[in-house]
Amino acid sequence: MCRQFLRRLVNDEGGNVLPLFAMGIFPLIGLVGGAMDISIAYMARSKLQKACDAGVLAGRQSMSGIQFGSSEKGQAKEFFDFNYPAGLYNAKKLKFDVVQNSSAVSELKGTASADIPTSLMRVFGFSEISVAVTCNAKKDLGHNDIVMVLDVTGSMNDAPSTGGGSKISKLRTGASGLFRALDTNDGSTTRYGIVPYSHTVNVGRSLQNRDILVEQQYVDGYFYQSRGRTYFANNGLKTVHINQSSWNIGNGGGNSGGNRQGFRTSGNACIEERASDGYDTNPIEYSDTVTLQDVDGTPANGNDSAKQFGRYDPGVQNGHTQDGCPSEATTLREYDNETAFNNAVSAATARVTGGTYHDIGMLWGLRFVSRNGFFASDNPEKRGQYPVNQHIVFMTDGKLDTGPSLYSAYGVDWLTDRMQGSGTQTEKHIKRFESICTLAKSMKVTVWVIALDVTDVNSVKKCATSDSHFHTSDGSDLEEVFESIGRGIGNLRLTE
Incomplete structure (x- = not known):
């Protein structure tokens, strides 16, 4: 009788679900949370690219000939800000810069970057995802x-x-x-x-x-x-x-x-x-x-x-x-x-x-x-x-x-x-x-x-x-x- 009890105890799987769930929840959070945070970062990057493009196009359009100064740079920044408003996707350290290409002065080169805070991935020590893009604009040689x-x-x-x-x-x-x-x-x-x-x-x-x-x-x-x-x-x-x-x-x-x-x-x-x-x-x-x-x-x-x-x-x-x-x-x-x-x-x-x-x-x-x-x-x-x-x-x-x-x-x-x-x-x-x-x-x-x-x-x-x-x-x-x-x-x- 004692042997039968011990045999049933050894073979009893009841109560194992909780520890197994506990062991599997963290990979699941990482998988779902990563997908969500990466998706948001991807959307932020796409929006950042469009804003960067709009900025350099506006800057180049405002140029008279090859003259690029503070006014034209301000025009580029204004269009960037309009297309990527501050706080969008909770972006931090949002930056945009545009310069004249020293080797091709009819062209403008722009860079934009931001840090996008994470949500669930924060649990694993990833508090933000950095995104960055480049953009150039010129008038075709015509x-x-x-x-x-x-x-x-x-x-x-x-x-x-x-x-x-x-x-x-x-x-x-x-x-x-x-x-x-x-x-x-x-x-x-x-x-x-x-x-x-x-x-x-x-x-x-x-x-x-x-x-x-x-x-x-x-x-x-x-x-x-x-x-x-x-x-x-x-x-x-x-x-x-x-x-x-x-x-x-x-x-x-x-x-x-x-x-x-x-x-x-x-x-x-x-x-x-x-x-x-x-x-x-x-x-x-x-x-x-x-x-x-x-x-x-x-x-x-x-x-x-x-x-x-x-x-x-x-x-x-x-x-x-x-x-x-x-x-x-x-x-x-x-x-x-x-x-x-x-x-x-x-x-x-x-x-x-x-x-x-x-x-x-x-x-x-x-x-x-x-x-x-x-x-x-x-x-x-x-x-x-x-x-x-x-x-x-x-x-x-x-x-x-x-x-x-x-x-x-x-x-x-x-x-x-x-x-x-x-x-x-x-x-x-x-x-x-x-x-x-x-x-x-x-x-x-x-x-x-x-x-x-x-x-x-x-x-x-x-x-x-x-x-x-x-x-x-x-x-x-x-x-x-x-x-x-x-x-x-x-x-x-x-x-x-």
């Missing part, structure tokens, strides 16, 4: 062609609503912000074209002789007074040969004769726009929309009159009471330094005159940058192995205004009625302007728009590639606006 289409109409001589100097003087100094923001030494090339516009453009020097008409039609007639009122006796159209032209009148003296070469290089080679593709050329007609052929079509030879431009000649054109020729436009070219760029802008904006025809300015801006038109040989898709990005920066201080008896690139509207389509003359030109903007974007040209001291921006805002490409300025911040556009041009990307 080239930029930028055509600035600048309003130089009469109102630009006025002061903006905020007071101070004239709007044109603010433009001359403010445009330097664009150059400064893109002035890097990373091997990329940035070229600038400048198209000053009012009611016409001065582009003859940029063209070839064969692009200019030898004979063209002008309004014939005269104004006269009767019973205290002014009338115009319209005698129809007259054909004028170029050697009978007086295209210097109003801008430094007359010229009783000449040829296409003389006209183009006169400094006063403003043009009358050619007829729209497929429309009548005698008399000239314009569509209220613009096609790719209107932009890129070039004359086959010196006799291809349908694709040639007329001479803007107030001396032989009758029926107008207002005229004027802006300063010469310049095609895409590099500038060695900011002073050379500023001098070019000042020269292009020296003549401030006339009414506001956005469509003629935008049309020639697009012609200057197009890869398939008049300047195709100078506008490649790539330089070396890197692409050339194309941009138009369009700046105006007002709404499109055709004027009742203004002599523009489209003739004297009130007499010749060349513009086809429905609506008023102004509405037709607005439609034409919007058509050019749409065409530019379809050609992969990025369009930036600056409305300078403009209250009604609807007609020009649509032209911009997106809302982020549209800017307003009261005049006092115009340089900052140009600089902001410069920072936005190019391909900003993370390198790690």
Whole structure:
């Protein structure tokens, strides 16, 4: 009986569960707790990486050229803090630092780190998990062609609503912000074209002789007074040969004769726009929309009159009471330094005159940058192995205004009625302007728009590639606006 009791005692397993559980609980805590704490640390690291990326991108975006100082560093820190708020995941010793890469000054390098407290793993002596990330940001090595289409109409001589100097003087100094923001030494090339516009453009020097008409039609007639009122006796159209032209009148003296070469290089080679593709050329007609052929079509030879431009000649054109020729436009070219760029802008904006025809300015801006038109040989898709990005920066201080008896690139509207389509003359030109903007974007040209001291921006805002490409300025911040556009041009990307 005693032996049976002892045998049952030896074989009895009751009560062993507790010590076995006690022995197994610690590995279980380590397994579950480790998974939880590591998961939290992983999420913290992921958030830290995103914040680091945001920080260096913001810092690089705020740089003008290759200038990186306390302001840009502060911008980077602000974006890091926004994306990783203090206390997130109970992080301790949260650090973020960003510096300029000494061997590639167009690049920023960032580091971020934090200690993430543990919960269950603390039992095993692991009170925190350290996480750290790195991040870099730079602008891709790419080239930029930028055509600035600048309003130089009469109102630009006025002061903006905020007071101070004239709007044109603010433009001359403010445009330097664009150059400064893109002035890097990373091997990329940035070229600038400048198209000053009012009611016409001065582009003859940029063209070839064969692009200019030898004979063209002008309004014939005269104004006269009767019973205290002014009338115009319209005698129809007259054909004028170029050697009978007086295209210097109003801008430094007359010229009783000449040829296409003389006209183009006169400094006063403003043009009358050619007829729209497929429309009548005698008399000239314009569509209220613009096609790719209107932009890129070039004359086959010196006799291809349908694709040639007329001479803007107030001396032989009758029926107008207002005229004027802006300063010469310049095609895409590099500038060695900011002073050379500023001098070019000042020269292009020296003549401030006339009414506001956005469509003629935008049309020639697009012609200057197009890869398939008049300047195709100078506008490649790539330089070396890197692409050339194309941009138009369009700046105006007002709404499109055709004027009742203004002599523009489209003739004297009130007499010749060349513009086809429905609506008023102004509405037709607005439609034409919007058509050019749409065409530019379809050609992969990025369009930036600056409305300078403009209250009604609807007609020009649509032209911009997106809302982020549209800017307003009261005049006092115009340089900052140009600089902001410069920072936005190019391909900003993370390198790690």
